[in-house]
Amino acid sequence: MYDVAIIGAGMSGLAAGVRLALYDQRVVVLERHYAVGGLNSFYRLRGRFYDVGLHAVTNFAKAGARIGPLPRLLRQLRLRWDDFALREQVGSAVAFPDCELRFTNDFELFRADVHRAFPAEKNNFERLVGRLPSYDEVLRLPQAVSARRVLEETIGDRLLREMLLCPLAWYGSARENDMDWGLFSVLFRSIFMEGLARPFRGVRQILKHLVQKFKSLGGQLKTRAGVRQIRVDGKRATAIVLDDGQEIVARRIISSAGAVETHRMLSDAETLPSPAAGNLSFAETISVLDRSPGDLGYDKTVVFFNDSEHFHWQRPGDELCDVRTGVICSPSNYVYTEQEGSLTDSIVRVTALANFDRWSRLSAVDYAAAKEDWYERMVASAVRFVPDYRPSIIERDMFTPRTIRNFTWHENGAVYGAPQKRFDGSTRLDNLYLCGTDQGFLGIIGAITGGIAIANRCLQQSTSDFPS
């Protein structure tokens, strides 16, 4: 008998586990995959390590800072700043035809660049910044407010509206053609005001410390332990049945599997309507270069590009991918310490919107051919906005919506989950909570914060538990 069973060893599940174990709760984390990390995992291929999801950790705060999401989560998990060892970005950009906005971790530079590129919008941009709700206020906002509407009310120049929406949608909008205003505000703060960073060792650095902390506090981590069913009796979840038939009993269950994915696990799922799944999935090319991106004149950390004045944020209809907009990211372009040096492998990643259904219908032969084809097309699209690195490519890999589905079990390969979020993690069952993607706290820092928030709810309730 456990106090809490957590489904999924991603960032949110592990963080919830640490927090609960810290206060002597008997916790087990159940992960279907053999590796931890979920959407932010890593893998080894032909002798090289690759991160799965990580472009950048948002919400940067310097060592010693006491305010903000990062210092707060480090406190709550009793971790040290050096455990995540975040190194700041060199500088990033939003690139549209004939217009580029640059940003670093110093918001004043971004502000000045917006003023430079859009002098007539100077006051409007400041009004927008003034309208951004705080993190705490966002939790109390209704979810139906459209960021596009707020932008239209505040900013006159359509191009500026699109250029603000593009990077923020890319880093977290599960809603097609728009995003939630609260989420827009969170991401605006996380990306433009706090900034981007990355550990030298990538996502492994963060996962290692979460797992170590969890285990050192007595938490149990079971990999290759997929959940087949959650038994339901009335308003309570009574037991978890694993893929191998083993049963696990816990007072409370936290699921990071996603809203629709968790719903399907419930033994009474068929009697109730299923929540809506998300529609937006991605493909990503990973190119290893024979020289550093800097040697090619490429010094940006992340470039969000869009090749027309109109930003389209929707599932591609007629094709496997939509390469009109994308994200280019180079893990080499962070300010690592002298001791760390530069990364062994120079990698450039390009992400594009992709259609899960089309990718999943392909035969094995067609799938392999489509990967080749779209690798070329995605990279060709990207090099319109950064130096052409194609002659330097010595190794490549690619993930598609199918890969995402296979390793995260997210319905439709939807990286950002369902459009409807539940910040408080509540479900129709009294002792089942959601954390992770469908809770709506985004990015690595968001996911960890969300996991902590749900763990805190469980801790609060545990004060009235009978001892067992």
Add this chain to the structure above:
Amino acid sequence: MTAPDIREAILEILSDIVPDDDVSQLQDNVPFREQLELDSMDFLDIVMELRKRYRIQVPEEDYAQLASMASTVAYLEPRMRDLEKV
């Protein structure tokens, strides 16, 4: 535990929760929130640490009693009076 022991115990808890804050200069009659970088999540830590270290249960409706050092000690004194100092 006497009131000074309890005060000492709370200081220890606070220095674990907010290791970067200097708790030695804390003024007893001023709310913690005005002196330390504490948010509502951190207040839960005080409650949980009390449970973990001293088996003291603070129900949710009493959280407001933990606003300042003076009110916390006053609230805990009758509940911790019979505990041995650790």
